[in-house]
Every structure is written in C-alpha cells, then in structure tokens.
Amino acid sequence: MSAILPQGILLYLIFAWSTLSAQSPASKLTALPLEAVTIQDAFWSPKLKVWDTKTVYDVLDKLEGKYVPDRKDIADELKKIGRTRNAFYNFDLVAQGKKDLNMHDGPPWYDGLVYETFRGAADLMIEYPDPNLEKKIDAYIVRIAAAQNADPDGFINTYTTLMRSHQRFGTNGGNENWQHDIYNAGMLAEAAVHYYNATGKTQLLDVATKMANYMYRVMGPEPKQNIVPGHGGPEETMFRLYKFFQAYPEVKSKMKTPVNEKQYYDLAKFWIDTRGNHGRPDGTYSRTNWGPYNQDSIPVTEQKTIEGHAVRATLLATGVTAMAMEDNDAGYIQTANNYWNNMIGQRLFITGGQGAIPDGEKFGPDYFLPENAYLETCASIGAGFFSQQMNELEADGKYVDELERVLYNNLLSSISLNGDQYHYENPLSTNSHPRWVWHDCPCCPPMFLKMVGALPRYIYGTNNDAVFVNLFISSNAKFQLKDKDVSIQQKTEYPWKGKVVLTVNNPSASEFPLHIRIPGWAAGKENPFDLYSSTVKSKPELKVNGKAVNMQMEDGYAVVNRKWNNGDKVELVLPVEPRVVYPSADIKNISGKAVISAGPIVYAFESVDNPGLTNYSFSKSADLKMQYKPGLLNGVNIISGEAKDANAKTVTFTAIPFYAIGNRGTQAYQVWIPVK
Numbered sequence: 001m002s003a004i005l006p007q008g009i010l011l012y013l014i015f016a017w018s019t020l021s022a023q024s025p026a027s028k029l030t031a032l033p034l035e036a037v038t039i040q041d042a043f044w045s046p047k048l049k050v051w052d053t054k055t056v057y058d059v060l061d062k063l064e065g066k067y068v069p070d071r072k073d074i075a076d077e078l079k080k081i082g083r084t085r086n087a088f089y090n091f092d093l094v095a096q097g098k099k100d101l102n103m104h105d106g107p108p109w110y111d112g113l114v115y116e117t118f119r120g121a122a123d124l125m126i127e128y129p130d131p132n133l134e135k136k137i138d139a140y141i142v143r144i145a146a147a148q149n150a151d152p153d154g155f156i157n158t159y160t161t162l163m164r165s166h167q168r169f170g171t172n173g174g175n176e177n178w179q180h181d182i183y184n185a186g187m188l189a190e191a192a193v194h195y196y197n198a199t200g201k202t203q204l205l206d207v208a209t210k211m212a213n214y215m216y217r218v219m220g221p222e223p224k225q226n227i228v229p230g231h232g233g234p235e236e237t238m239f240r241l242y243k244f245f246q247a248y249p250e251v252k253s254k255m256k257t258p259v260n261e262k263q264y265y266d267l268a269k270f271w272i273d274t275r276g277n278h279g280r281p282d283g284t285y286s287r288t289n290w291g292p293y294n295q296d297s298i299p300v301t302e303q304k305t306i307e308g309h310a311v312r313a314t315l316l317a318t319g320v321t322a323m324a325m326e327d328n329d330a331g332y333i334q335t336a337n338n339y340w341n342n343m344i345g346q347r348l349f350i351t352g353g354q355g356a357i358p359d360g361e362k363f364g365p366d367y368f369l370p371e372n373a374y375l376e377t378c379a380s381i382g383a384g385f386f387s388q389q390m391n392e393l394e395a396d397g398k399y400v401d402e403l404e405r406v407l408y409n410n411l412l413s414s415i416s417l418n419g420d421q422y423h424y425e426n427p428l429s430t431n432s433h434p435r436w437v438w439h440d441c442p443c444c445p446p447m448f449l450k451m452v453g454a455l456p457r458y459i460y461g462t463n464n465d466a467v468f469v470n471l472f473i474s475s476n477a478k479f480q481l482k483d484k485d486v487s488i489q490q491k492t493e494y495p496w497k498g499k500v501v502l503t504v505n506n507p508s509a510s511e512f513p514l515h516i517r518i519p520g521w522a523a524g525k526e527n528p529f530d531l532y533s534s535t536v537k538s539k540p541e542l543k544v545n546g547k548a549v550n551m552q553m554e555d556g557y558a559v560v561n562r563k564w565n566n567g568d569k570v571e572l573v574l575p576v577e578p579r580v581v582y583p584s585a586d587i588k589n590i591s592g593k594a595v596i597s598a599g600p601i602v603y604a605f606e607s608v609d610n611p612g613l614t615n616y617s618f619s620k621s622a623d624l625k626m627q628y629k630p631g632l633l634n635g636v637n638i639i640s641g642e643a644k645d646a647n648a649k650t651v652t653f654t655a656i657p658f659y660a661i662g663n664r665g666t667q668a669y670q671v672w673i674p675v676k
C-alpha cells in the first residue's frame with residue numbers, strides 16, 4: 001500500500017482499519033493491522049524471507065502445473081493426460097465459454113487454493129513490497145475476471161462450470177460438499193480484501209462481490225434456497241467482506257459492481273444459523289444433511305463438541321467466533337467456547353496438531369491421541385486461526401498459548417527449511433514420512449502462506465485503553481491508543497532464549513495497562529485443562545526500568561499499569577529450559593511416555609541422530625542439556641541427555657525441534673519416548 005498511496009492516506013487507513021473495521025462490539029482485543037507492525041527477528045525474519053521470495057513463487061508455479069512430479073499419483077496422471085494440472089487453464093477454458101467438458105484440472109477446490117495463495121502473498125507484500133509478484137498476480141486476476149465475465153450471473157467456480165454446470169451450489173442433484181462452489185467464493189472474498197489492502201486495486205474485489213451478490217440472490221430464507229457451504233470458511237470471509245466495506249465505504253465508488261455490504265453479513269449469518277436445518281418434514285425448503293462430517297447434523301448453537309472434518313470444523317468455528325464478537329450473541333459465544341474447550345481440552349496433540357483420523361480427515365473421540373495420527377497441516381492452522389479469533393473475543397492468554405503451539409511446531413514442520421517441499425500429514429511418530437514437491441490435494445501450502453502472511457498481526461493487540469503483547473518476536477509496532485500515538489519496540493532471541501525487552505515510546509506520557517502474556521508452560525500450566533502437564537525449574541521474572549515487579553496476573557497476562565514515558569523498558573525473562581511434558585492419565589495411547597520441550601518448541605528424535613531410536617527410554621530425572629547449534633538446521637537449540645537402549649545400555653540422545661524434522665533426508669522420528 002505504501003508504494004501506491006501517499007503517506008497521509010496510509011496512516012489514515014491504518015487507523016481506520018484498527019478503529020473501525022476490526023472492532024466488533026463484543027471484542028475484547030483487536031489485533032493490530034499488518035501495516036502497523038514490522039518484524040525484525042533472528043528466528044522469523046530469515047524464514048519470512050524464504051517464504052516471500054521462494055515459497056510464494058513456488059506455490060503459484062506449481063498451481064500452474066510447473067513442476068516435475070515426485071509422487072506416483074501425479075506422475076501417473078501426467079502420463080495419462082499428457083500434462084500436469086494447471087489451475088489457470090481451468091479459468092481460461094471457462095473464459096472461452098466452455099462448459100461441461102467433463103474435464104477439470106485438479107480438485108474442485110483448485111480455484112480456492114489459487115485465491116488462498118493470493119491472500120498469503122498479499123499479506124507478505126505489505127511487509128515486503130514486490131512489484132514482480134504484484135504484476136504476476138495482476139495477470140492471473142485478469143484471467144480470473146475473464147472467466148467470470150463469461151457468465152451473465154457472475155458465477156465462478158471452474159470445476160462446476162466445466163464438469164456439471166447445471167448443478168451450481170449442489171442443486172439439481174449436485175453435491176456442494178464436493179463441488180466447493182461456496183468455499184471457493186469465500187476464499188475469493190478474502191483474497192480480494194487482502195489484495196486490496198496490499199495494492200489498492202479493486203479488480204479482484206469486483207469479481208468477489210459479483211459472485212457474493214449472486215449467492216445472496218440465490219440462497220437464504222424462503223423464497224430463496226436452503227444452501228449452506230459444503231466446507232466451512234466462507235462464514236468468516238463473507239463477514240470480513242461486510243466489515244471491510246463498513247470500514248472503507250469509499251472503495252465502493254471505485255468499483256464496477258454494486259455493493260450492499262449488509263447482504264454479506266446476512267449471508268454469513270444465514271449459513272451459520274442454517275447448519276442442522278435441512279428443511280421441513282414435508283420436504284420443502286430442503287437440502288442434503290451432511291451430518292457431523294460437515295458440522296451439519298444439529299444446529300450450531302446446539303453443538304457441544306467439535307466434530308467432523310477438522311479443517312471444515314476449525315474454519316466454521318472461526319466464523320462463529322467472529323460473528324459472536326459482532327453480535328455479542330450468547331448462543332454463538334457458548335458454541336465458540338464449547339468448540340475450543342473440547343478441541344484443546346480433549347483432542348489437542350502436543351504439537352498443535354488436530355484431527356486424529358485419516359478416514360474423513362476428522363477429529364477423533366476425546367483423549368484419542370495416537371502417535372501415528374493424521375494431523376493435516378490445514379487443520380492445525382485452522383485451529384490456530386480459531387485460537388486467535390477466540391483471543392480477540394475474550395482476551396485471554398491461553399488462546400495465544402495454543403496459537404503459539406501451532407506456529408512453532410505443526411505449522412513450521414509442514415514446510416521444508418528450504419521452502420519448497422511440504423507435508424500434508426504431521427504424525428508424531430513414523431518410520432518414513434517423505435516431504436513432497438506437489439500433492440494431488442495441495443491445500444496445505446496455500447493455508448501455510450495465509451497464516452505466516454498474517455503473523456505480524458498476531459504479535460500485539462489493543463482494546464479501548466490497553467495494549468497487549470501476545471507473541472515474543474522482535475518487532476516494532478506503531479498504533480494509537482485513545483487518539484495518542486504509541487510505539488513499542490520488542491527485542492528477543494526467543495524461542496532459543498527467554499529474555500524479552502520491550503521499549504515503550506509514548507510522547508503523550510499517558511497512563512495505560514500493558515498486558516504481557518505469560519505462557520502457560522512458563523507458569524506450570526502446560527494445558528488449561530491439564531491434558532498435558534509439566535513443570536519448569538525457574539519462574540518468569542518481570543522488571544520495569546530495571547526494577548523487579550510483582551506480576552499482577554489477569555487472564556494469562558501480567559499487567560503493568562503506569563504512566564509510560566518515552567523509553568520506558570519492560571524486561572521479561574521466561575524460563576526457556578528443557579522440561580519434560582507428560583500426558584494426562586486419560587490419554588491411553590501414549591501412557592508411560594513423555595515429550596521433551598523448551599519454551600514453545602516441542603522436540604523430536606530423528607533416526608539420523610539416534611540410531612537405536614525405537615527402543616529408547618529415558619529416566620524422569622535425566623539431566624537434559626540444551627545447546628545452540630548455529631550450523632545445524634539453520635540454527636537450532638538441540639537437547640541432549642542419556643537414555644537406555646533395548647539392552648539397557650546407556651546411550652546419548654540428541655533431540656531437535658519437531659519443526660525441523662525431514663530436512664536431512666527422510667528419517668524415522670518420534671516425539672513421545674517411554675519414560676521410567
């Protein structure tokens with residue numbers, strides 16, 4: 001945005017976004033906008049550079065079919081159809097007016113993956129402007145708009161048009177659960193908003209709103225049709241589209257498509273409220289019941305647990321939470337809490353993974369947490385988005401603890417250190433789990449880009465009169481509090497070291513409470529429901545301008561309330577030291593085992609470091625040594641200690657961060673190790 005708009009307008013947009021758009025009536029915390037935060041961090045900045053300069057291009061190229069297949073299914077397909085799947089070829093065919101060709105490259109949600117990649121890329125462009133990338137995406141958008149223009153209604157989903165054009169949104173015997181018409185339209189809406197934020201360009205917004213307007217005409221209360229998304233996600237994104245136009249009404253005058261943003265709110269609310277409502281007993285206003293797989297067996301406000309396809313479930317949960325914040329609706333708030341408490345209290349994997357069961361890619365029953373679980377990358381990221389949204393609703397550090405668990409473990413393990421190979425499943429134990437170049441369902445890399453693109457937003461938050469420090473990432477944040485400029489500079493070597501220094505600049509010398517998250521693991525609460533437990537030897541320490549202060553805790557945050565002068569310093573020291581984490585007795589699959597962690601990082605044992613791995617056990621009182629290895633895996637803390645092998649012989653083990661597995665060739669690895 002800075003490349004396009006004069007500085008004054010940029011500042012206006014920053015503050016307009018933070019005070020208008022993101023603020024919902026029942027929100028207790030508003031994340032700072034991307035433009036307000038810059039990251040300069042020893043851990044994250046080099047990774048962001050790889051993702052920005054390599055991964056984004058890699059994913060776009062592969063969506064265009066530019067890769068050498070490394071998996072048999074894709075190689076076989078190449079032999080059969082003579083080319084690799086090209087998502088943009090689909091758009092071009094539709095733009096030429098083609099219909100019902102009985103051919104479509106990639107899965108039905110391929111369009112959606114293109115849009116999701118645009119969203120991630122757009123966010124990264126705000127932090128790292130890239131005119132080449134912008135040009136590349138602009139050219140794709142022209143092709144997408146051309147595809148939409150071939151349809152008088154503005155309908156756009158290439159799969160449905162090329163395969164079954166008479167079955168839009170699953171009507172006439174179709175299957176929206178498979179077709180993803182609404183899911184793709186939802187991803188289009190969020191891509192359009194993010195791309196506008198990054199570039200000030202409206203072409204994608206025109207495409208997105210034209211499709212949204214069409215959906216509003218077709219689905220809703222009678223006499224419209226009973227249609228809800230076959231895949232959760234659009235509930236949140238359509239709500240965001242509404243909030244976007246509410247915040248920036250002037251954008252409408254730059255667009256070709258008429259916008260009445262209230263319709264997008266109505267659509268999102270209709271989709272949420274219509275889950276579990278499959279029509280009347282006489283068969284009118286009816287549709288297929290997709291059951292718990294698509295969170296559709298009972299109405300949302302009656303759902304006590306989080307069920308079904310884990311990506312669908314976590315994205316729907318995020319939408320319900322966003323709507324809860326807007327409407328201050330007790331039913332939605334209760335459902336959001338039901339989902340989160342069940343997900344984190346009974347179904348959470350130690351790495352932040354979610355969705356135990358491969359069949360249906362779904363949540364398992366309570367306390368079913370096997371080491372060889374499925375744990376799709378997208379499900380863990382969906383859970384991270386959901387935890388962030390819960391924190392915006394309730395401002396409680398426990399939600400950030402779970403976002404952080406995802407960020408430093410399951411999320412990072414899903415991509416190779418060199419940024420162009422990926423994991424779909426993220427089990428905690430395996431004999432062989434190769435990374436892939438491209439997948440027949442490559443949903444995870446775009447989802448990964450969405451979360452890392454949004455990372456700067458998650459570091460800080462504000463509400464009417466308070467500031468929150470959520471994540472420990474070296475960064476600068478500039479924002480306004482009660483119309484006064486404030487900035488915070490954060491310096492840290494987290495996650496390898498526990499010291500965090502915050503410098504507050506506050507020219508108006510006003511008084512406000514600064515909430516600094518004290519992670520659960522640092523305070524003897526590994527999990528808010530004691531699904532896992534651990535203890536650290538030292539306690540967190542807090543100093544203000546060099547003087548130790550007693551921590552006044554409030555909902556997971558230490559609160560320092562004072563008049564802040566320019567240059568005031570807060571120093572937090574967190575006990576980043578090896579700790580042993582035990583599962584609750586309710587988890588039978590891993591009883592008698594433990595995990596080694598330090599700070600937010602969960603450790604794993606790879607066979608290359610630990611040849612006798614599968615027979616290792618270690619003692620509860622083992623002396624665990626942590627050491628930084630700058631030359632290993634782009635610089636990591638390793639943890640070593642003594643274990644016993646199958647013959648009760650003492651061996652030395654080396655554990656690496658779980659996120660770094662699979663970067664020295666394909667290895668066997670384990671996270672849980674028997675402990676005696």
Ligand SMILES: [Zn+2]
Pocket residue numbers: 376377378379424442443444445447
């Ligand atoms: Zn995925």
